[in-house]
């Protein structure tokens with residue numbers, strides 16, 4: 001169990017780092033594109049399309065990691081100003097709602113992915129991309145988010161609220 | 173009384189939405205007590221335009237107003253509509269519409285209800301003068317609609333995000349782009365455009381799709397109301413041509429000069445447009461491609 | 471369902487979910503699920519909702535949000551920003567409120583290099599605050615200028631928030647970025663003026679102290695080495711947009727490259743620094759983008775339900791003057807800003823504000839700048855202000871949140887004055903973009 005938990009942590013960490021790496025690659029490739037175009041060596045025709053998919057993929061892949069860090073901003077007006085027991089109860093309620101949201105979206109994004117795969121949908125831009133490969137990121141992300149909400153829930157039921165530890169520091 | 177929900181892929185009251193909105197008004201007027209259409213709105217504020225096809229397919233929206241290029245993920249064959257040499261009336265006669273409608277039924281779960289802006293073509297807009305149909309050495313902003321044709325003319329095809337086209341034209345990142353006769357002024361691109369190449373090519377038409385289940389549920393009386401509005405909508409060709417003429421005059425006023433090919437040069441130019449378009453289409457659509465080419469070409 | 475019930479359902483549920491502490495992005499997602507089921511039509515609506523999540527993010531115009539953040543993080547974690555502020559510190563001579571002045575000047579300079587107010591405030595706070603408190607600075611003159619100068623980062627380009635606002639509101643991103651320069655500098659001068667006057671009148675609030683007398687070249691040397699070259703980064707980002715050579719996305723990418731080159735030039739770039747920068751960028755960018763996913767769909771469902779048009783119709787029927795409508799918009803934003811983050815503020819109000827502004831003929835660029843200033847103010851308005859929490863995070867434990875609120879207050883007043891001035895004189899915001907190369 002402990003090994004599984006640490007494996008899961010490593011997976012989430014890797015997702016976060018991957019997202020950051022994607023952003024660094026975007027910076028690098030767009031810069032190179034500007035330079036080679038301006039010296040007349042052409043351009044990367046596929047760069048915009050890849051950038052769009054990368055931005056989408058990175059966001060959903062790393063969203064569970066961000067939840068693990070408690071870095072999804074929240075309004076802690078109420079939670080921060082009620083007695084500890086009430087705060088714990090609220091934490092349990094919000095974790096349950098979060099879990100429900102993740103599960104519902106998991107189910108319907110899976111449905112969307114399967115529907116797209118069955119009808120063999122292709123996206124025709126510069127590249128021809130199989131649509132369900134892209135859509136499949138959604139159920140994967142939602143499944144990880146659901147697991148993360150369960151982890152938070154267990155923690156809250158055991159009497160430890162994460163609200164106090166959440167890094168509200170991380171904004172813009 | 174049945175009420176249907178309609179969405180346009182283009183913002184309210186813009187060139188490619190106006191006639192669709194008039195079509196809805198027409199239905200609502202003549203269909204009192206029988207059938208009504210609730211126009212939810214148009215453009216990205218209501219729905220991502222590239223998701224509208226899927227929304228019609230699943231019945232989230234009953235009627236959608238969108239060009240074939242916006243739902244090629246569902247029906248790659250929709251790309252052939254731009255290559256048609258026939259008017260929609262002729263297509264309804266010669267079996268082309270029926271063939272295309274069957275594909276829509278099967279793959280998009282939709283009835284190909286109507287076509288609007290049937291008489292508006294695309295053009296090449298440029299910032300560098302050309303004197304023959306040759307784009308060698310020019311960087312042209314493309315969408316999938318134009319890619320094959322511009323490549324066949326030797327252009328270096330460039331993809332630019334819609335919001336960045338203006339800047340790209342302004343500083344010469346691209347030397348031109350493809351666009352219908354109408355709409356350039358809506359986008360403000362006339363400020364950074366010097367030439368329009370005539371004649372126009374292809375059809376910049378917009379399709380009106382209706383969810384097939386919703387369509388099948390309609391009674392004869394309800395279909396009657398819709399069909400007569402469709403007939404009216406598909407008869408607006410002359411009006412659209414007049415609007416395009418006015419738009420061309422406004423372009424001229426804004427300083428866009430025409431580069432006009434005539435005679436044999438113009439014929440060759442158009443032939444290349446259709447040949448290159450069909451070539452790319454046939455490569456991607458081996459199953460229905462040949463039949464569609466036969467039905468849509470003269 | 472009539473539009474009013476739809477509006478109450480959507481907004482009411484959103485506020486309720488946010489209030490009980492559900493992360494903002496999930497509050498939007500929760501409302502979207504209910505809204506999609508009710509207005510888009512049951513299960514088909516929910517499947518469409520999932521597809522919209524992909525469609526709303528595959529957009530090239532959102533790329534600079536991540537890149538502008540990356541720039542700031544590279545300069546922050548490589549220590550280049552610290553050296554720059556240290557160099558400014560050497561330049562300012564013995565005056566009352568000296569360190570407050572350093573924080574405003576240093577903060578303004580770093581604002582032109584970073585699109586992140588958090589990085590800006592964290593740099594200034596962790597660097598200058600301990601020294602200020604040790605020197606007996608009053609908390610107001612210690613923390614106030616740091617938070618105020620920190621928040622300017624979102625007004626002076628590069629700015630991730632300006633990109634977001636521009637892309638969602640349909641305002642030219644280049645013009646909006648450029649338009650923020652003069653108001654940003656104006657605010658910076660206001661802050662300086664306040665610090666100088668306040669410390670001059672009551673020197674005990676910011677006691678002056680002996681500083682090591684460094685004269686001549688030695689005094690200027692760090693500035694020339696550690697600050698001047700950094701203006702090259704600003705020149706790359708802003709210059710490339712101003713001259714019309716680069717799109718905002720491209721300028722953001724060039725800015726990242728320039729920052730990495732600068733860090734490498736100071737021999738401060740390492741794999742460790744890059745990994746730290748990557749993680750911090752991912753954390754904030756993903757948080758913002760995830761809210762965008764959820765809230766773009768929220769506003770689409772709101773429009774789909776008829777609520778947007780219904781409300782606009784009512785507002786229109788009042789026949790209010792454009793000026794009154796503008797004031798109402800700013801008041802609503804200030805109110806929302808007390809309770810929520812900047813991205814959510816944009817997301818909730820834009821579906822109403824932009825059609826309304828177009829309807830009554832309010833200049834969108836001007837409105838955009840005013841919105842940015844209100845968002846800047848809301849970074850430090852209690853109870854929910856991100857920079858207040860950042861300050862709490864870097865301040866010594868005995869500083870209370872109450873003290874931090876109090877420290878921010880005078881600067882909020884200054885920002886409100888600046889807002890009023892730009893409402894009265896729109897040219898302050900719109901003049902610079904008009905002289906951009908056509």
Ligand code: NA
Nearest residue numbers: 581584623628
């Ligand atoms: Na900035």
Ligand code: NA
Nearest residue numbers: 807848851854
């Ligand atoms: Na606030």
